Amino acid sequence: xTDATNRPADAAGQPTAGQPAAGLPAAGQPGNPPSASxxxxxxxxxxxxxxxxxxxxxxxxxxxIDIAAGMAASRHCRRAVVTxxxxxxxxxxxxxxxxxxxxxxxxxxxxxxxxxxxxQVYSENLRTGERRHTCTSYLTFVALDETGRPAAVPPxxxxxxxxxxxxxxxxxxxxxxxQRIGRGEGGG
Ligand SMILES: CC(C)(COP(=O)(O)OP(=O)(O)OC[C@H]1O[C@@H](n2cnc3c(N)ncnc32)[C@H](O)[C@@H]1OP(=O)(O)O)[C@@H](O)C(=O)NCCC(=O)NCCS
Numbered sequence: 001x002t003d004a005t006n007r008p009a010d011a012a013g014q015p016t017a018g019q020p021a022a023g024l025p026a027a028g029q030p031g032n033p034p035s036a037s038x039x040x041x042x043x044x045x046x047x048x049x050x051x052x053x054x055x056x057x058x059x060x061x062x063x064x065i066d067i068a069a070g071m072a073a074s075r076h077c078r079r080a081v082v083t084x085x086x087x088x089x090x091x092x093x094x095x096x097x098x099x100x101x102x103x104x105x106x107x108x109x110x111x112x113x114x115x116x117x118x119x120q121v122y123s124e125n126l127r128t129g130e131r132r133h134t135c136t137s138y139l140t141f142v143a144l145d146e147t148g149r150p151a152a153v154p155p156x157x158x159x160x161x162x163x164x165x166x167x168x169x170x171x172x173x174x175x176x177x178x179q180r181i182g183r184g185e186g187g188g
Contacts, residue, residue, distance in 0.1 A: 024164055031157030032107075034166070037075035039105040041068045045097050045123075055094035056101065061121060062089065064103055065137045069117040072105040073141035076115055077153040081141040084114060085177065091135050095123040102131070109170035113150035114142045116170040138173060 121134040145151035
């Protein structure tokens with residue numbers, strides 16, 4: 001039971017009249033807003049997805065994160081994409097068999113051929129409606145052309161103050177990520 005929609009992943013942050021910070025694409029400039037590619041995906045957790053305690057397996061959650069994030073990235077650039085990296089992941093709460101798992105994916109930032117996608121994961125008790133945050137994941141996807149080589153992607157054009165905050169934070173994470181793997185400035 002998978003439902004991928006075009007709804008924004010997070011309604012937080014309303015458009016503001018203020019000028020965007022220097023360096024961020026402004027309204028009217030080329031680029032796609034995060035809301036245009038956002039994905040919300042929902043699945044029922046079944047016994048086959050769980051460990052002996054009845055908790056959803058971490059690997060299953062990671063699989064679903066990768067799927068939701070990949071769809072958002074592909075929607076942003078309208079190309080095939082591959083997962084280049086997934087940042088460290090902390091599971092704050094278990095998701096029980098019989099709960100729904102909800103994944104909200106949005107593209108925070110795009111560089112030349114790569115994009116950072118954020119995925120917020122929640123569990124929902126379908127009887128009570130209680131929703132709990134499970135984890136946040138940041139992934140990097142690279143767009144590929146028809147020959148399988150990295151291809152340029154459109155910029156992200158933030159629309160709201162929340163979009164702009166995510167954009168700036170993603171830019172900083174990208175710098176740290178590339179430093180960590182020796183691909184930062186001067187690192188090749
Ligand atoms: C991702 C991949 C295409 C990058 O290839 P590459 O030869 O390093 O390509 P480039 O040097 O041109 O880098 C392309 C982009 O990827 C980014 N990138 C590469 N490795 C990265 C990593 N580990 N983490 C984050 N970004 C990475 C680069 O920063 C660059 O971004 P930019 O163009 O926006 O500046 C290649 O490593 C690959 O195919 N990996 C396997 C992907 C896969 O199969 N994933 C599924 C799991 S097996």
